Amino acid sequence: MQTIRREQAKKYAFDWRDEPLLRVAPGEPFAVETYDASTGYFKTPADHANPAKRPGFDRIPPMVNPIAGPVFLDGAERGDVLVITIDEIEVEAYSWTAAGPRRGPLGESTRWPELSGGYTTKIFRHTPGPSSTTRDGTLHFSDRISWPITPFVGTIGVAPDREVTTSNDGQGPWGGNLDIRDVAPGNRILLPVFHPGALLYLGDVHASQGDTEFTGTAAETMATVRLRLDIIKQKRIPWMRIEKPASVVSVYAERPLEGAVEAATVNLMDWLITEHGYTPTDAYCLVTTCPDFRINVYQMCKLGKLAFVAGAELPRKYL
Incomplete structure (x- = not known):
């Protein structure tokens, strides 16, 4: 190897x-x-x-x-x-x-x-x-x-x-x-x-x-x-994506944290719309109502120029 x-x-x-x-x-x-x-x-x-x-x-x-x-x-x-x-x-x-x-x-x-x-x-x-x-x-x-x-x-x-x-x-x-x-x-x-x-x-x-x-x-x-x-x-693709066995994650980094959360969620919606047949309305409503939708805060340390890193995660059963 x-x-x-x-x-x-x-x-x-x-x-x-x-x-x-x-x-x-x-x-x-x-x-x-x-x-x-x-x-x-x-x-x-x-x-x-x-x-x-x-x-x-x-x-x-x-x-x-x-x-x-x-x-x-x-x-x-x-x-x-x-x-x-x-x-x-x-x-x-x-x-x-x-x-x-x-x-x-x-x-x-x-x-x-x-x-x-x-x-x-x-x-x-x-x-x-x-x-x-x-x-x-x-x-x-x-x-x-x-x-x-x-x-x-x-x-x-x-x-x-x-x-x-x-x-x-x-x-x-x-x-x-x-x-x-x-x-x-x-x-x-x-x-x-x-x-x-x-x-x-x-x-x-x-x-x-x-x-x-x-x-x-x-x-x-x-x-x-x-x-x-x-x-x-x-x-x-606009940013890093992660495919887990049971879910998918859209990643984004920005300051303030709410900027990273919003962009990660919008990019997840784009993933649903362009690859999984969702309409924009359905994707928008899904991320606000689905009890299994999650926001992961991976990195939020105030250190130098580092931005805060968020991931919008959705189980594969909804794809």
Whole structure:
């Protein structure tokens, strides 16, 4: 199986000028070994998020959130849709999260000074599950609290049309740092293609995350991602779509949050109208009356230029 090794997975921008690290055929399985968001800096609780000590933080923009790529898909052309199927994500032996001054919405808290007065790094141990791997393993938050590892790819996208944008705060119709917990094994991710070969990048795997990634970091980890790519020829979609076994999700990122919610819902309506035979009136009325229609708030952390990420989700039984 072709593989991008971890030492190669240290790009910090989505850049159409990059030479592909891998070239694959439609349906061909391949693997990507990813770094965590700190490029391996956080290993113990003593490794604090002090910007002065972190390699690459003296750069503008800072070198954080490394991604691997690009991957060139044979036959993909501008105006196509890239279909990404994530088969497996196997995380490494630990993950981390960090808090401290000017990190996240409570990084200047006076109510709880311990959140803003100094740096804290928490390391979470991972143990294997029945498969003898971390694919079905357990994350240990503490001696008392644990939960199943639920990994997903936090940053994923193709090279944007014209601009070059960072892996840290780049977001757009092409993907980017979106932190969507549904970019996970068993689901299909759909993205518009802007360049020959699609030029896929990915990284920033999380072992688990709640809604919104409130502190600015989740359970950040290194991982091996196994996936396949396919093409839908000459099809246009406005933004990322996700096809889950039992539902479909239309994604959008914007500030304020209500802008992301409205655009994700309108794009879901367009999906229903153009591909599933709904009239505009029926689609409009469905999303306001159906008890199974859901809005997912994937990312709503006040961090730099990041927009808020919402997903409008509808069960397949209504398609």
